[in-house]
Amino acid sequence: MSNVASAHQQTAAEWWRTAVIYQIYPRSFADASGDGIGDLAGITSRLDSLAALGVDAIWLSPFYVSPQHDAGYDVADFTDVDPVFGTLEDFDTMRERAHDLGLRVIVDIVPNHTSSEHVWFQHAVASAPGSPERARYIFRDGSGEGGEQPPNNWESMFGGPAWTRVHREDGEPDQWYLHLFDSSQPDLDWTNEEVRVEFDRILRFWLDRGADGFRVDVAHGLAKVPGLPDYLPEGEVDASMGGAAMDHPAWAQTGVHEIWRRWRAVVDEYPGDRILTAEAWVKPLTRMADWVRPDEMHQAFNFPYLITGWDAAALRDVIDESLTAFHGVEAPATWVLSNHDVIRHSSRLSLTVPHPQGQGIGPDSPGLPDADTAVRRGRAATQLMLALPGSAYLYQGEELGLPEVTDIPGEARQDPTWHRTEGERYGRDGCRVPIPWTADAPAYGFSPSGQSWLPQPAEWAHLARDVQEGVPESTLTFYQDALRLRREHRLAEGDLVWIEELPDGVLGFRVGGVTVYANIAGEPFDLPDGEQILASSPTTGTLPADTTVWMLR
Numbered sequence: 006m007s008n009v010a011s012a013h014q015q016t017a018a019e020w021w022r023t024a025v026i027y028q029i030y031p032r033s034f035a036d037a038s039g040d041g042i043g044d045l046a047g048i049t050s051r052l053d054s055l056a057a058l059g060v061d062a063i064w065l066s067p068f069y070v071s072p073q074h075d076a077g078y079d080v081a082d083f084t085d086v087d088p089v090f091g092t093l094e095d096f097d098t099m100r101e102r103a104h105d106l107g108l109r110v111i112v113d114i115v116p117n118h119t120s121s122e123h124v125w126f127q128h129a130v131a132s133a134p135g136s137p138e139r140a141r142y143i144f145r146d147g148s149g150e151g152g153e154q155p156p157n158n159w160e161s162m163f164g165g166p167a168w169t170r171v172h173r174e175d176g177e178p179d180q181w182y183l184h185l186f187d188s189s190q191p192d193l194d195w196t197n198e199e200v201r202v203e204f205d206r207i208l209r210f211w212l213d214r215g216a217d218g219f220r221v222d223v224a225h226g227l228a229k230v231p232g233l234p235d236y237l238p239e240g241e242v243d244a245s246m247g248g249a250a251m252d253h254p255a256w257a258q259t260g261v262h263e264i265w266r267r268w269r270a271v272v273d274e275y276p277g278d279r280i281l282t283a284e285a286w287v288k289p290l291t292r293m294a295d296w297v298r299p300d301e302m303h304q305a306f307n308f309p310y311l312i313t314g315w316d317a318a319a320l321r322d323v324i325d326e327s328l329t330a331f332h333g334v335e336a337p338a339t340w341v342l343s344n345h346d347v348i349r350h351s352s353r354l355s356l357t358v359p360h361p362q363g364q365g366i367g368p369d370s371p372g373l374p375d376a377d378t379a380v381r382r383g384r385a386a387t388q389l390m391l392a393l394p395g396s397a398y399l400y401q402g403e404e405l406g407l408p409e410v411t412d413i414p415g416e417a418r419q420d421p422t423w424h425r426t427e428g429e430r431y432g433r434d435g436c437r438v439p440i441p442w443t444a445d446a447p448a449y450g451f452s453p454s455g456q457s458w459l460p461q462p463a464e465w466a467h468l469a470r471d472v473q474e475g476v477p478e479s480t481l482t483f484y485q486d487a488l489r490l491r492r493e494h495r496l497a498e499g500d501l502v503w504i505e506e507l508p509d510g511v512l513g514f515r516v517g518g519v520t521v522y523a524n525i526a527g528e529p530f531d532l533p534d535g536e537q538i539l540a541s542s543p544t545t546g547t548l549p550a551d552t553t554v555w556m557l558r
């Protein structure tokens with residue numbers, strides 16, 4: 006034991022290279038106030054359960070002042086807490102409690118756009134074309150006669166045009182502004198030094214308040230090709246979340262890198278190994294690695310891994326590509342399967358018909374998974390991921406085995422994707438349903454009033470945390486064991502060595518002193534002798550499909 010502890014301490018200087026970071030989606034985690042929307046006080050009251058789970062850090066999706074048109078990713082004031090979530094003092098209390106429990110605290114920062122209710126945007130609309138107020142955003146004259154057409158043909162990630170026209174006080178039509186997301190999320194103009202200076206201030210505000218780092222929203226979108234040319238793709242385009250085309254003039258432009266170097270310098274002014282993590286939907290991985298060069302961010306979410314299906318050959322390829330790309334720039338590989346934008350991985354990996362990211366699934370979607378397969382496959386995927394060298398991200402509720410909720414009634418759906426596409430794309434509400442804590446309490450213990458901003462399924466009582474706690478075969482116990490063993494055996498620090506010549510559909514590798522077998526979709530596989538330390542589902546000498554096992558060699 007002492008060896009394990011001291012090795013862990015040696016790498017503790019760069020904790021993020023091996024950390025497991027747990028994403029809290031504040032609206033849906035725990036509601037102390039009783040209004041049906043989760044809040045900071047709720048998070049504080051539940052932090053001990055995350056320490057007991059065995060994660061190293063938490064990342065909180067936005068809790069800033071916002072009209073909540075995109076669940077808080079539309080920020081009206083970046084340095085204050087929305088009353089729905091509490092106050093700055095509630096943040097301090099939460100951060101203090103987290104630090105006392107040994108959990109680092111990463112906050113979200115949303116630099117690509119503000120809310121249309123941000124004071125800057127209000128001033129921009131009230132000011133004349135060409136004014137310094139408008140120059141903080143991307144206002145342009147329309148095209149066509151009388152400027153009636155948008156300035157270019159770009160589309161919003163949530164559907165519909167990426168431009169909205171404003172009107173003067175006298176009702177006359179005026180310029181158009183760019184919004185890569187909802188019309189309530191105008192894009193900032195990052196060529197404007199005033200914008201850069203303002204974000205230096207915002208970074209410092211949260212660093213001074215003890216944040217251990219930032220998850221940087223849309224870190225591939227801030228630089229646009231000058232002149233904003235039309236996008237003229239060759240072939241069919243998937244414009245949904247994660248489908249951002251890499252030849253699009255709004256995405257993955259090299260101009261973003263000087264911004265990240267500037268941010269890195271700010272973060273490095275602070276003690277305590279604070280980090281920047283990129284949400285950058287960039288393909289291929291070798292290109293994404295530019296976001297984590299030594300003087301830019303520390304980590305980037307590995308979305309190519311996330312979108313890989315349950316397919317042994319494809320998984321092996323993406324794991325190899327990830328290790329090569331990230332290690333090539335001296336960054337840790339990262340791994341993630343679920344977050345607040347994608348179909349929960351237990352359900353997603355079990356769909357019999359693939360669905361593009363961001364489309365979501367509903368009751369009439371083809372190929373919906375069978376519940377037992379989803380649980381088995383979800384656990385097998387998690388156990389495979391947690392054996393990989395590097396840092397891993399978990400999304401709240403996956404440790405309970407929550408599936409994607411498909412039957413949210415249309416009138417209860419909140420995601421702008423659903424509304425902007427008039428129900429053609431279900432969007433992301435199905436992974437955002439408030440999580441169950443207590444089987445027989447109102448709203449399963451999410452809220453004392455029994456309210457919940459999205460309806461919770463009637464059959465979730467058996468997934469509540471309290472009925473899983475201490476139960477050997479529960480998904481919660483499985484996650485706790487996996488995280489403890491990952492740490493004890495230092496899996497995240499090891500080098501991965503593939504075991505060759507396994508049957509089709511089976512992956513095997515060694516990392517540290519542990520041998521990992523994952524039967525993705527093969528015939529039952531006879532396991533070699535050795536002590537099993539963890540299996541994602543029961544095994545009896547053979548490893549069935551949809552199962553991962555860790556063994557001591």
Ligand code: GLC
Nearest residue numbers: 075078115186222223345346
């Ligand atoms: C990111 C967030 C997503 C949000 C979008 C716009 O992709 O993860 O939830 O809608 O940015 O801010």
